Amino acid sequence: MNIVVYIKAVVDPDKAKNDLDLAKGTKEDKLALIINPYDKQAIEAALQLKEKYTGKVTAVSLGSDLATDKILRDALSLGVDEGIQISNDDFESLSSYSPALGTVLAKAPVDDVDYYITGREAGDDNQSITGASIAAALDVDFVDNVDEVEYNDDETLTLTSRWDKSELKGTYKQKPLVLSIKDTANTPRLPSFKAKMQAKKATLKHFKVSDLPDIDVARIKAIADRATTINLAKPEVASKETVLFNLNDDENAVSELVADLKKHSIL
Amino acid sequence: MGQDTIYLVTTTGDTADVEALQAVAQANFPEKQTRLVVFESNADKVENLKTKTANTVDAIDFLAISGLDYPDPNVLGKAFVAYFKNVDTPLILLNSSRFNNAVAARIAAGLTASIVTDIEQPTIDGTNLIVSKKGYSGELKRQVQLDMNGGIVLTVNPLKDPVKLPTDKDTVVQNIASEVVVTLPEDATYTLTTNDQDLNLDNAEVVVAGGRGLKSEAGFKELYQLGKIMNAAVGASRPVVDSGWADSSLMIGQSGKSISPKVYFAFGISGTVQHTIGIENAKCIVAINSDKDAPIFKLADYGIIGDAKAVIQQLVTSKVSN
Numbered sequence: 001m002n003i004v005v006y007i008k009a010v011v012d013p014d015k016a017k018n019d020l021d022l023a024k025g026t027k028e029d030k031l032a033l034i035i036n037p038y039d040k041q042a043i044e045a046a047l048q049l050k051e052k053y054t055g056k057v058t059a060v061s062l063g064s065d066l067a068t069d070k071i072l073r074d075a076l077s078l079g080v081d082e083g084i085q086i087s088n089d090d091f092e093s094l095s096s097y098s099p100a101l102g103t104v105l106a107k108a109p110v111d112d113v114d115y116y117i118t119g120r121e122a123g124d125d126n127q128s129i130t131g132a133s134i135a136a137a138l139d140v141d142f143v144d145n146v147d148e149v150e151y152n153d154d155e156t157l158t159l160t161s162r163w164d165k166s167e168l169k170g171t172y173k174q175k176p177l178v179l180s181i182k183d184t185a186n187t188p189r190l191p192s193f194k195a196k197m198q199a200k201k202a203t204l205k206h207f208k209v210s211d212l213p214d215i216d217v218a219r220i221k222a223i224a225d226r227a228t229t230i231n232l233a234k235p236e237v238a239s240k241e242t243v244l245f246n247l248n249d250d251e252n253a254v255s256e257l258v259a260d261l262k263k264h265s266i267l
Numbered sequence: 268m269g270q271d272t273i274y275l276v277t278t279t280g281d282t283a284d285v286e287a288l289q290a291v292a293q294a295n296f297p298e299k300q301t302r303l304v305v306f307e308s309n310a311d312k313v314e315n316l317k318t319k320t321a322n323t324v325d326a327i328d329f330l331a332i333s334g335l336d337y338p339d340p341n342v343l344g345k346a347f348v349a350y351f352k353n354v355d356t357p358l359i360l361l362n363s364s365r366f367n368n369a370v371a372a373r374i375a376a377g378l379t380a381s382i383v384t385d386i387e388q389p390t391i392d393g394t395n396l397i398v399s400k401k402g403y404s405g406e407l408k409r410q411v412q413l414d415m416n417g418g419i420v421l422t423v424n425p426l427k428d429p430v431k432l433p434t435d436k437d438t439v440v441q442n443i444a445s446e447v448v449v450t451l452p453e454d455a456t457y458t459l460t461t462n463d464q465d466l467n468l469d470n471a472e473v474v475v476a477g478g479r480g481l482k483s484e485a486g487f488k489e490l491y492q493l494g495k496i497m498n499a500a501v502g503a504s505r506p507v508v509d510s511g512w513a514d515s516s517l518m519i520g521q522s523g524k525s526i527s528p529k530v531y532f533a534f535g536i537s538g539t540v541q542h543t544i545g546i547e548n549a550k551c552i553v554a555i556n557s558d559k560d561a562p563i564f565k566l567a568d569y570g571i572i573g574d575a576k577a578v579i580q581q582l583v584t585s586k587v588s589n
Contacts, residue, residue: 013403013404013406016403016406016407017403017406017407020407023402023403023407097381097382097383097411097413098381098382099375099376099378099379099380099381099382102376103376123403123404124402124403125400125402125409126384126385126400126401126402126403126404126521127368127372127382127383127384128365128368128369128372128384129368129369129371129372129375129376129382129384130372131369131372132340132344132369132370132371132372132373132376133372133373133375133376135341135373135376136344136348136372136373136376136377137376141341141450142340142341142344142369142373143341144340144341144365144366144369145365145366145369147515162460163364163365163366164364164365164366164461164469164524164525165459165460165461165469166338166366166457166458166459166460167457167458167460168337168339168455168456168457168458169455169456169458170451170452170453170454170455170456171452171453171454172452173452174450180369182522183522184508184515184518184522223379223417225414226381226413226414226416226417227381227383227411227412227413227414228411228412229409229410229411229412230397230410230411230412231409231410232402232407232408232409232410233407233408234406234407234408235401235405235407235408237565239565240565240566240567240568241568242554242564242565242567242568242569242570243568243569243570244564244569244570244571244572245569245570245571245572245573246559246571246572246573247571247572247573247574247577247578248572248573253571253573253578254571254578254581254582254585255581255585257553257569257571258582258585258587260569261530261551261553261569266529266530266550266551267473267497267530267587
């Protein structure tokens with residue numbers, strides 16, 4: 001079974017909020033880059049598939065060489081078999097606001113893929129569109145927000161998708177299939193020290209976007225240029241007046257709160 | 268540009284959902300013609316929606332998909348792509364939700380349209396549309412500029428203030444049979460996990476939620492008793508769910524639900540953005556935390572500095588009612 005898992009390098013949110021240059025990408029710091037937290041469950045799902053049915057997991061990451069090198073090695077240390085870097089030298093940026101993203105990712109050169117797996121969303125742009133975009137580019141089916149995976153003996157999967165108000169469960173026989181995995185679907189494993197050391201020495205495959213098969217770089221660039229981030233800033237926080245009681249020095253704090261809430265018809 | 272019409276796509280016929288979407292269109296694009304594109308398999312809901320939206324939109328297209336009795340985002344995405352195939356550079360809005368984002372992404376990819384999910388404040392600037400969107404799970408705010416010479420798909424957050432909808436339109440209603448091939452598993456089951464009749468996080472006016480500050484599963488379970496007394500639904504922060512004290516369906520925030528109760532009680536919840544993004548639309552926030560510097564107090568209208576478990580106990584004992 002061939003499994004492709006798409007992973008994205010994001011700036012650690014705690015670092016991004018304190019250094020907007022990191023968030024905007026005008027400055028790059030290897031130490032601030034992490035695997036998109038939502039992709040960890042995608043990697044885990046891919047590894048569980050491989051362990052259940054035997055096969056090969058290829059991690060694919062699009063972005064700067066520095067960023068993809070770091071996170072692909074992290075993925076290898078968890079048990080992923082191969083890493084493919086796709087560098088976007090041909091573009092200033094290829095954002096997730098553009099349908100070109102799925103077009104490019106779908107062209108990653110891996111043969112006979114059974115499952116394409118993504119995390120539910122990326123922690124930096126919170127778009128939650130990559131899985132659907134890849135499925136559309138490949139013209140295959142897509143199962144979104146997968147929260148539970150049952151592995152059947154005939155290599156089909158029974159998947160439960162969960163949304164805010166509903167769930168959908170079914171046994172999917174068609175392949176290839178694109179899955180996006182919810183961050184509550186599983187508990188990602190941790191790497192061993194030895195595996196980390198081995199991953200450092202591993203060789204990654206590297207492609208530029210223009211190296212990918214059947215790709216029209218000029219067209220993709222034109223599509224990508226239609227959507228651009230023009231500003232990224234800390235949101236203005238409306239300062240609120242908080243009516244505060246302190247239970248440590250006022251034993252009636254709770255009843256005073258309740259009285260106040262009732263007075264204002266909140267309770 | 269084929270954008271004198273704005274397309275409002277809905278995957279349910281629920282009138283509240285449709286009205287929320289109409290309100291966004293009316294507030295931000297009052298000049299444009301509005302065309303509702305609806306998938307709703309329930310005939311009663313279709314009739315109800317026709318009555319409710321009469322004269323408030325220019326056109327409604329009801330999309331029928333033979334063999335599909337419930338909304339599956341995969342099939343719906345493909346059906347909407349087919350619907351829009353012959354529309355030149357459409358501007359398409361959906362209400363933002365996890366479910367709709369997947370549908371929207373498929374529509375955008377199928378039509379080579381730009382897409383931004385969970386946006387606010389769309390404004391037209393010449394031939395561009397500028398939208399605001401949260402980044403880094405709410406830590407930062409981003410403005411994205413979209414060229415209107417291409418198609419655009421947006422999922423939009425609801426407006427905070429109500430908008431008056433027009434009532435003088437001649438609504439043209441059409442039924443359209445989609446020819447999309449339904450590729451559902453034979454054994455597929457679709458379940459609504461919230462029942463509108465029961466008190467739940469979506470419909471409760473009062474929500475009592477607990478976090479790590481409740482110290483244990485037993486501490487968290489006290490909330491159920493309080494919920495009963497206050498006629499409140501119980502919610503949880505992510506650490507509580509990760510510790511196994513509560514089911515993930517109770518989770519509020521980036522990875523869970525976004526809720527809009529009249530009053531939200533946060534017991535022992537520190538208030539990371541990943542959590543507070545889910546309670547932005549609560550009318551009143553009451554925070555109870557032993558740490559006076561907990562970020563939740565910055566958002567709270569009322570607060571008690573003190574042990575959350577002790578406060579729950581006192582509220583239960585005093586039988587505070589709603």
